[in-house]
Amino acid sequence: MSTVLLQEVYSEVRRLYIAGSELASDDFRLKKLLPRVQQLGERAPVFKRIGEGIAALITPDASYPSAEAEASTLSARRLQELALLLTSVLRTQGSTATEGKLVRVETRSLDTSSAYSYRQIAAVQEALTTTGGGRYEIVTKAYKEGLFQDLRLIPLAIRALEDPYIEIAEFAMNKILPSYGKPIVPHLLQTLDAHGGKLESRKLSVIGSIDKEGSREVIYEAAASGSNDVRTTAIGFLAGQESYVESLLEWSGDKKKPIREAAYAALAQSDSIAAQERLYEAFSSKDIELVTLALRAHLPEALKEKLALDFKEDLHASFELKTDAKKLDKLSKKIEHLCAVFIDRTSPLLDEIYISVLKDSEHFNAIGWHVLINHALDHTENIGSEDVLDLLFQMEERSIHYLPHAFRCAYRLLSPTQLYERYVLNVDLKWKSRVNMEAKVRRQKLVQTLSSYxxxxxxxxxxxxxxxxxxxxxxxxxxxxxxxxxxxxxxxxxxxxxxxxxxxxxxxxxxxxxxxxxxxxxxxxxxxxxxxxxxxxxxxxxxxxxxxxxxxxxxxxxxxxxxxxxxxxxxxxxxxxxxxxxxxxxxxxxxxxxxxxxxxxxxxxxxxxxxxxxxxxxx
Structure with a gap:
């Protein structure tokens, strides 16, 4: 027996249960279905009874013209009888089982609640489902007050990763979603598309920051075959894991610059000899800028000493190349990148190198390597020896612009009395004989340096x-x-x-x-x-x-x-x-x-x- 028509009738009966049986009189939807039921009733008695039940339900009963309450009771009884008959037929003749294989339902629990009132979370919901000004302040305030621990805001917190206002998207990525901990990871993995754009990159960033170890396979697959945005994010999470060094070495030769940059950054955090050899090799290639950025963040000790030796040799080479402008210009670019790599780095060899630069500052000034001299000044002022202080005083004598470096070193090594006498009593007498403009510039430098303290x-x-x-x-x-x-x-x-x-x-x-x-x-x-x-x-x-x-x-x-x-x-x-x-x-x-x-x-x-x-x- 086909139960399609019976299902339609049952659907309308359920509607009347909700709307009220008194509205069944002359119901146009049931009237529309009645002829089809009556037609089937000519062949099956059960359809005939159902048709009679529909007709009785939708036909006003003239026997109760003044008793509205009794009429209502009658229509309710007729609706109940029709519903009982329909249910019996559908249960015995129809099929209500769901097709397919029975499997266990996956659940993803989150330690959240819905303890906050709707009034408290309404402003946050509006902020994350609309556009316009002032939304960032509402979101950050809600986070501070713990409102995002409400279960109803979790979907919106995930949706915030694609908010058109980038500050909200990044706040969701860096603060809101990580606050849920590992339970949020399955929710993000469920919709993660490694071939997507910035949204998927942010999802992966949250996943990696919370559960890098547990999601290692997903991260590796994203790094190997995802979109550019997703790959660069994923590669960053493979840093420091020696089992992925071979892949990182391969990706460091990728045609896409962002991928190579991410691979170099990850290799810089590896202790493997292969990784350091690749970085050393790339430092002399067209990727020197990318490698410099990677080594600025992480510089392995062995590679630092190796590059420092090259630094020393390249400085010596500059004396021989000073008449070859083309080669000197190429060497100058490498020297600038070496200086950038060694910012805030220390070692006896670097101390020796930078001191020698100051001793030969006239040569390096002559070939235009002023950036090198400035890096040497920044480095040596922190060495803290009397010999270096004397050298810095000599540099100060050559140029007023070197005064701040000498002053800062003197501040650490001299007594308050010695510092004052060096920069006011003894020097003032000497500078009075200089031209006014030089004296004015010196005074300005001294005042600026004093002010910083x-x-x-x-x-x-x-x-x-x-x-x-x-x-x-x-x-x-x-x-x-x-x-x-x-x-x-x-x-x-x-x-x-x-x-x-x-x-x-x-x-x-x-x-x-x-x-x-x-x-x-x-x-x-x-x-x-x-x-x-x-x-x-x-x-x-x-x-x-x-x-x-x-x-x-x-x-x-x-x-x-x-x-x-x-x-x-x-x-x-x-x-x-x-x-x-x-x-x-x-x-x-x-x-x-x-x-x-x-x-x-x-x-x-x-x-x-x-x-x-x-x-x-x-x-």
Whole structure:
């Protein structure tokens, strides 16, 4: 018996179960099926009974014109009878078993829950299913709050790998998905397509970062036959595994540059002789740039010494080739790559090489190898011997531009008194006889080098207390070296010198309580430079605190700065200014309020907040 028609009828009966049996009267779908059922009823009694049941269900019963509740009960009973008959026939005559082989259902458990309310996760769901600004902040905030541990966000976390906003895609790859641990790997492997693009590369990156060992075969297959994006990612996960060195050696000769680059990077992390020989060979080929990048990250000790010996020989060769411009130019490129490989590397042989470069600096300057000399200066200033310091002093005598290197080495080897006398007392007398321009350049170099020790620039996030969101401002903040370190490592006479040079920031860094002249200097400079927008103006007030000014003197200065008409057009107050103004006495509220009109954006809001806070203190 064919049960197709019966299935259609049963489907409509189920619909009426949901909609309500009282809606069965004149139901047009059942009316449409009734003639076909009645036609079959002429040959099979069971279809005849089903047709009668349909007809009874869809025909309004005139015997219950005023009793709506009773009519409803009757239609429900008729629907139930029809459903019972249909179910009996389908169970006995039809087949309900699923075709195919019975197998165990695979499950992939994740240690997650759905404990968060929909309201909590709704914003994240919207951020990951739409486009537009502000989504990154919502996603990162949700991650910090642990919302991605909710089971409902896992599919969206995987989908985020292909988000059009690359920062969200990379955040999902580097933070969100790895936070699930190994249980997320099967979910990624299920849809991984090694021939895909950036999305598949990101999936593989997550898989490799979580379970490199467990997914080794998948990673190798992707490295061998995937797309370019997938292969370069996969090859990176084969680094340091000696069983794959042969494949890496083969891929280092691939026609595609990204594949060769990834293979060199992986070979650089191998201890095998074959890998190091390949890298050494490639360093003298067209791939020298790719190999340099690989060796900058990982340089095996044996290969370092081998390349250093070549470095030494090539430098000697430059003396013989100085008249052959073409060969010298080719050798110069190799020397530059060797210098790049040896950045931050140390060995007795490298020390010897770089010291010899400085001793022969006139030769290397003459052939234009200035990059080599700069690398030699960077390297030797950290050796820390008196002979090297003397050599750096000689270099400084030849060119003012070498002063920072000599100064940094002297700072480590000389006492604070010796350092000051070398760079101020003894040298100043000698430089007074030089032309003004040379003396000016030297002073600028010395000031810049001093500043790198005394004043540090840092970037920090700053949240304003009156803002109702968690998107802090990223500010560049200047900090003075702690006064204890200044007293320990620097000669006190530097303060007089920087005041003489009219260097405001350095004067702020060296300022101290037993030097009244510095307090006068800083006070005058702050009055002449009262603008909140100046990156260094707050350093002057900080320094005045070091000199020991009273709270009343500081408040008077703040009031003077607030009222100065030149103090305008600030976008956002530095945290130090904001906190100092908040500590002013309540009587200053009107002066702060008056200053609001001269500033913009966040600074204006900050001053308004300070005004309300000070007024509240008076209440």
């Amino acid at each position: 005394i004043i540090q620039q840092i970037s920090e996030y700053y949240s304003l207390p009156f803002e109702d969101h968690d998107y802090p401002h990223l500010l560049n903040v200047w900090e003075l070296l702690p006064q204890e370190e200044v007293q320990l490592r620097w000669d006190p006479r530097w303060l007089d010198w920087v005041i003489e040079q009219d260097e405001l920031e350095l004067a702020a860094g060296f300022a101290r309580a037993d030097h009244p002249e510095s307090q006068t200097f800083l006070r005058d400079k702050l009055k002449k430079n009262p603008e909140f927008r100046n990156r260094w103006s707050y350093l002057l007030l900080k320094a005045l605190e070091r000199t020991g000014i009273s709270a009343k003197e500081k408040n008077d200065l703040l009031l003077t700065i607030l009222g100065d008409k030149r103090n305008k057009d600030c976008y956002i107050l530095q945290p130090y200014w904001f906190n100092q103004l908040l500590q002013m006495p309540p009587e200053a509220a009107e002066q702060v309020e008056e200053a609001q009109s001269r500033h913009y954006h966040e600074a204006k809001k900050q001053l308004a907040y300070i005004t309300e806070t000070l007024k509240g203190m008076r209440a």
